[in-house]
Amino acid sequence: MWRLARCASSNLSRSLRRRCFYTAAIPGPCIVHKRGTDILHDPWFNKDTGFPLTERDRLGLRGLLPPRVISFEHQYDRFMESYRSLEKNTQGQPHGSVSLAKWRILNRLHDRNETLYYRVLIDNIKDFAPIIYTPTVGLVCQNYSGLFRRPRGMYFSAKDKGEMMSMIYNWPAHQVDMIVLTDGSRILGLGDLGVQGIGIPIGKLDIYVAAAGINPQRILPVMLDVGTNNQKLLEDPLYLGLRQPRLEGEEYLSIVDEFMEAVHTRWPKAIVQFEDFQMKWAFETLQRYRKRFCMFNDDIQGTAGVALAGLLGTVRAQGQPLSDFVNQKIVVVGAGSAGLGVLNMAIEALSRMSGNNEMAVKNKCYLLDKDGLITKERKNIDPAAAPFAKDLKDVEGLREGASPIEVVKKLKPHVLLGLSGVGGIFNEEVLKAMRESDSTKPAIFAMSNPTMNAECTAADAFKYAGPNIVFGSGSPFKDVDLGNGKVGHVNQANNMYLFPGIGLGTLLSGAHIITDGMLQAAAECLASYMTDEEIQKGILYPSIDSIRDITAEVGAAVLRAAVEEDLAEGHGDVGPRELKHMSKPETVAYVSRNMWFPVYSPLVHEK
Numbered sequence: 001m002w003r004l005a006r007c008a009s010s011n012l013s014r015s016l017r018r019r020c021f022y023t024a025a026i027p028g029p030c031i032v033h034k035r036g037t038d039i040l041h042d043p044w045f046n047k048d049t050g051f052p053l054t055e056r057d058r059l060g061l062r063g064l065l066p067p068r069v070i071s072f073e074h075q076y077d078r079f080m081e082s083y084r085s086l087e088k089n090t091q092g093q094p095h096g097s098v099s100l101a102k103w104r105i106l107n108r109l110h111d112r113n114e115t116l117y118y119r120v121l122i123d124n125i126k127d128f129a130p131i132i133y134t135p136t137v138g139l140v141c142q143n144y145s146g147l148f149r150r151p152r153g154m155y156f157s158a159k160d161k162g163e164m165m166s167m168i169y170n171w172p173a174h175q176v177d178m179i180v181l182t183d184g185s186r187i188l189g190l191g192d193l194g195v196q197g198i199g200i201p202i203g204k205l206d207i208y209v210a211a212a213g214i215n216p217q218r219i220l221p222v223m224l225d226v227g228t229n230n231q232k233l234l235e236d237p238l239y240l241g242l243r244q245p246r247l248e249g250e251e252y253l254s255i256v257d258e259f260m261e262a263v264h265t266r267w268p269k270a271i272v273q274f275e276d277f278q279m280k281w282a283f284e285t286l287q288r289y290r291k292r293f294c295m296f297n298d299d300i301q302g303t304a305g306v307a308l309a310g311l312l313g314t315v316r317a318q319g320q321p322l323s324d325f326v327n328q329k330i331v332v333v334g335a336g337s338a339g340l341g342v343l344n345m346a347i348e349a350l351s352r353m354s355g356n357n358e359m360a361v362k363n364k365c366y367l368l369d370k371d372g373l374i375t376k377e378r379k380n381i382d383p384a385a386a387p388f389a390k391d392l393k394d395v396e397g398l399r400e401g402a403s404p405i406e407v408v409k410k411l412k413p414h415v416l417l418g419l420s421g422v423g424g425i426f427n428e429e430v431l432k433a434m435r436e437s438d439s440t441k442p443a444i445f446a447m448s449n450p451t452m453n454a455e456c457t458a459a460d461a462f463k464y465a466g467p468n469i470v471f472g473s474g475s476p477f478k479d480v481d482l483g484n485g486k487v488g489h490v491n492q493a494n495n496m497y498l499f500p501g502i503g504l505g506t507l508l509s510g511a512h513i514i515t516d517g518m519l520q521a522a523a524e525c526l527a528s529y530m531t532d533e534e535i536q537k538g539i540l541y542p543s544i545d546s547i548r549d550i551t552a553e554v555g556a557a558v559l560r561a562a563v564e565e566d567l568a569e570g571h572g573d574v575g576p577r578e579l580k581h582m583s584k585p586e587t588v589a590y591v592s593r594n595m596w597f598p599v600y601s602p603l604v605h606e607k
């Protein structure tokens with residue numbers, strides 16, 4: 001049953017909680033097995049000019065650095081100053097090249113000094129998320145082979161078949177907690193980018209560190225390079241991946257199987273997030289592995305929870321009780337892994353609310369793909385979309401393959417949600433038709449990424465569909481000035497609000513699988529996070545600035561769900577019994593306490 005109880009510690013002031021993250025205890029020492037320049041060249045341990053003199057002596061660094069010791073705060077200010085002057089000096093230049101220049105300066109720091117990098121990322125997450133994550137990460141992936149300077153993460157290719165069990169031991173960390181894996185076949189809305197898709201696991205794991213406080217020494221971005229069907233890349237002399245068409249069928253699955261077995265053998269507790277796989281493999285691999293390994297598919301499952309929280313928020317914004325969700329007509333444009341994931345989770349929630357009358361709630365949900373409205377008349381219907389195909393007699397006045405404008409005009413939906421990857425398909429005509437919606441506050445979610453692939457811009461949505469809409473987009477847009485001091489609020493309807501908490505909560509619970517119950521708990525937590533006052537203003541999700549707060553809450557909700565399902569085996573010194581006895585607020589505090597925070601630890605050398 002959907003509960004709207006406020007999250008455990010939500011009455012603690014958010015800013016107070018944020019400050020708590022900064023009162024880090026004196027850091028314990030960190031053992032390193034290297035000395036001298038090897039340390040300076042290792043971004044996990046490097047402190048640049050920040051090594052105190054005693055440490056320089058201990059680690060054989062004296063003379064390898066300029067003599068003056070610069071404090072962490074001073075280094076931080078210096079970096080931010082250079083970032084701000086880059087912003088100033090590139091004003092008026094093309095947006096894409098400015099974004100790439102910003103990414104480069106951040107990436108250089110990432111490659112040199114991770115402690116400082118993650119500190120600036122955490123403190124400035126709202127400004128930097130659009131650079132290291134969507135939309136700029138899309139541009140980075142498109143240009144990856146040209147931008148490549150240093151490797152990050154691991155690359156397993158079709159040529160490594162039979163070798164993966166030993167290759168996995170090439171990774172230098174003893175423990176890995178979180179892996180994000182892609183095969184590069186559907187990178188954001190940009191299609192098959194082959195090996196260049198590695199930018200996505202890197203960006204997602206940066207969000208894991210910033211939002212969930214996963215220790216960056218325990219993360220691993222992975223590219224499974226099984227070839228690419230992108231002809232342009234195959235012909236590009238700079239392309240860094242395998243120059244062959246993608247493996248298919250059993251050949252493909254045997255590569256993924258081998259990788260999963262290798263990971264499980266070395267790090268049985270590591271969580272694997274599948275990211276940006278083309279639809280057929282996204283569903284197939286989820287089915288194949290979810291009962292055997294600790295894994296989830298972010299595009300199917302993470303996106304669904306965020307969208308559902310947004311849809312429930314919309315009902316609240318309309319001033320209706322949550323039970324009114326069952327009366328909403330929902331049109332989803334895009335029948336891929338994300339669109340189907342959203343519809344499946346929405347229908348599950350709706351069914352529970354309507355006393356398991358799944359048929360009745362399905363009748364209120366409409367699904368379109370590139371060929372328009374999906375009905376039972378559709379030839380060669382995808383089996384995953386088939387359960388949502390409409391009987392033509394139930395959609396009077398509409399035809400098989402009806403276009404978004406025909407559907408919106410006829411149905412006057414409460415919600416129009418885009419996960420098609422096609423920029424601008426919610427055009428002026430479609431948006432204007434949403435003015436006739438049966439809802440007083442219709443919702444328009446243009447969730448495709450990156451920005452140019454969004455189904456519409458925020459400005460167009462408010463301009464054409466009217467000021468009363470609730471708006472969400474996958475990539476960030478600025479709030480819209482509606483005149484008369486009114487603001488059209490933009491919600492970033494992105495799975496970044498959930499995946500970090502799903503990963504962290506699962507990790508701390510010690511569960512060996514991720515169940516629907518754990519995912520539902522995550523979505524419920526996000527749905528209940530905002531106050532009625534915020535929701536009335538059309539604000540459905542917390543600000544990205546407070547992403548650590550919401551992640552702690554989501555993580556705790558996931559952990560408690562694992563406990564309730566008797567799956568929690570504990571983590572580190574905290575066993576299942578202790579987890580079971582934690583109250584809700586204690587669980588949130590426990591999760592927050594376990595978030596890594598970047599400070600320079602004293603380094604101690606051990607041979």
Ligand SMILES: NC(=O)C1=CN([C@@H]2O[C@H](COP(=O)(O)OP(=O)(O)OC[C@H]3O[C@@H](n4cnc5c(N)ncnc54)[C@H](O)[C@@H]3O)[C@@H](O)[C@H]2O)C=CC1
Nearest residue numbers: 188189279335336337338369370420421448449474494495
């Ligand atoms: N905001 C968020 O958190 C998330 C956003 N996404 C975005 O959603 C988009 C789709 O992702 P997936 O479902 O994984 O891709 P997918 O490739 O599995 O599915 C795309 C779907 O869109 C349909 N489509 C293509 N052209 C269309 C058109 N002109 N009109 C209507 N439908 C059309 C296709 O037929 C297909 O059903 C991507 O742009 C991705 O960035 C995905 C996951 C999370």
Ligand SMILES: CC(=O)C(=O)O
Nearest residue numbers: 188276299449494495
């Ligand atoms: C956000 C995300 O996961 C996507 O666009 O694929």
Ligand SMILES: [Mg+2]
Nearest residue numbers: 275276298299
């Ligand atoms: Mg994705």
